[in-house]
Amino acid sequence: MDEAWAPLESAQTTTLSELFDSEPDRLERLTVDESGILFDFSKTHLGRSQLDGFIRLAETAGLKERRDALFAGEAVNPTEERAAEHTAERGEGAAESVARARRFHARMRTLIDAMEADAFGSIRHILHVGIGGSALGPKLLVDALGREAGRYDTAIVSNVDGAALEEAIRRFDPHATLLVIASKTFTTTETMLNAGSALSWMDEHGVVDPYGRVVALTASPDKAIEFGVDETRILPFSDTVGGRYSLWSSIGFPAALALGWDAFESLLEGAAAMDRHFRLAPLARNAPVLAAFVDRYYANIRKVESRAVFAYDERLRLLPDYLQQLEMESNGKSVRLDGSPAGRATSPIVWGGVGTDAQHAVFQLLHQGTHLVPVEFIASVEPGHSLAPDHHRQLLANAFGQGAALMSGRRSDDPHRDYPGDRPSTTILLDRLDPRTLGALLAFYEHRVFANAALLGINPFDQFGVELGKAMAKALDADSGSIDFDSSTRALIARAFGASGE
Ligand code: F6P
DSSP states (O other): OHHHHHHHHHSOOOOHHHHHHHOTTHHHHTEEEETTEEEEOTTSSOOHHHHHHHHHHHHHHTHHHHHHHHHTTOOOBGGGTBOOOTGGGGTOSOHHHHHHHHHHHHHHHHHHHHHHTTTTSSOOEEEEEOOGGGTHHHHHHHHHHHHHHOOSEEEEEOOSSHHHHHHHHHTSOGGGEEEEEEOSSSOOHHHHHHHHHHHHHHHHTTOSOGGGGEEEEESOHHHHHHHTOOGGGEEEOOTTSOGGGOTTTGGGHHHHHHHOHHHHHHHHHHHHHHHHHHHHSOGGGOHHHHHHHHHHIIIIISOOOEEEEEEESGGGTTHHHHHIIIIIIHHOOSBOTTSSBOOSOOSOEEEEEETTGGGGTTHHHHHHSSSOOOEEEEEESSOSSOSOHHHHHHHHHHHHHHHHHHHHOBOOSSGGGOBOOOOOEEEEEESOOOHHHHHHHHHHHHHHHHHHHHHHTOOTTOOGGGHHHHHHHHHHHHOGGGSOOOHHHHHHHHHHHOTTOO
């Protein structure tokens, strides 16, 4: 595979304006219009020769074979000896996995119908406790799509800091609250503690049967039963669906509740359309693959360490958080599938915010700072509000204007007022933000992560890096005296817990 990198690594750097001048078909070649989304990669340094080089790299790295193995339900996650079957949740994958996902979805739908028929008494509040992939996806969906459609007042609590749970329950009526416990493993300490405290809150406020107000979303139903959840209130999903890929499964329950079942189905259909695009489109016209080529170009050829994502749409303000987990937990690795060193940079640091706010905070560095940061603009042609059109026109003018300014710059003899330009950006323009399009957008990001992993030869589906810190915190919490911590940690323990560590 290293031989395929060599020509890419030794190629001359061409500026964006030279690329536009020398490649008249650039815009056409580097834009993909798929599932109501326009992906424009033309303002990146991906020249024709790089594109050819990356296609050769993809072939050498077996990207197509790995993609086929993903959709066939093969064990593409060898360190955990299992498949990664999030696409089966939206109907694209091995037949038996798709059938199982449909069965699980049917259970979810039945429960939603029962709730609507008041089977749980009158529920007005949904208190969802979960963390990481068991929170970020549903939170994004409810925030992006549920603002007006929101039929329940929903709080998604993740942090173990009691302030988070307290804030949510302060505004909720315990007698009108459904507690949703979301955890793939049903062992995550934050979630278990938050769930226990929420149950105590209900109990203290005289709810007769708090466990009767619980729904569990999990791939470990036995553990949920052990915890005390009624078997009929468990919505399972397959353990081949990774946490950060799980919003399509029963982990999406609060979103399906808040938005309604039809909207949830549209979300799945949108994702399935993107799955088919990823599976069938030629590499040079494949949006997730092109995005991965761009990612690799900056990370490995230009040695750039981060990528910034700015949602020029208030409804997508949680997208950067969601992408941080998806991309950094998936591809923040240092070894290849066979355990050998990755040998080159893997996931960039993903960060971002919302436009136009970010322009007045961090864009100075993007235009004139010493770091090269590829920027991603995400916007929607249709506005998400009913105020005067000026708002949306200005919003889009800013998104497009920033991309143009980063690329072309403006030279000045005054070094303080000099904009060097040649700074890359990608624009992702949605026709409208609806469930179907959001489904397609999120599936695009998942496949982009997968394509990056294939080019690097790494496993995007495990996350052993988070385990050591978890184990240390657990041991410290249980008995801080039993571990031989360093002197700095010992001093912190003494300061916070007292000299005895209690
Ligand atoms: O901390 C890492 C992690 O394992 C994530 O991958 C996962 O999304 C999160 O914890 C929550 O795990 P669970 O759904 O099992 O509670």
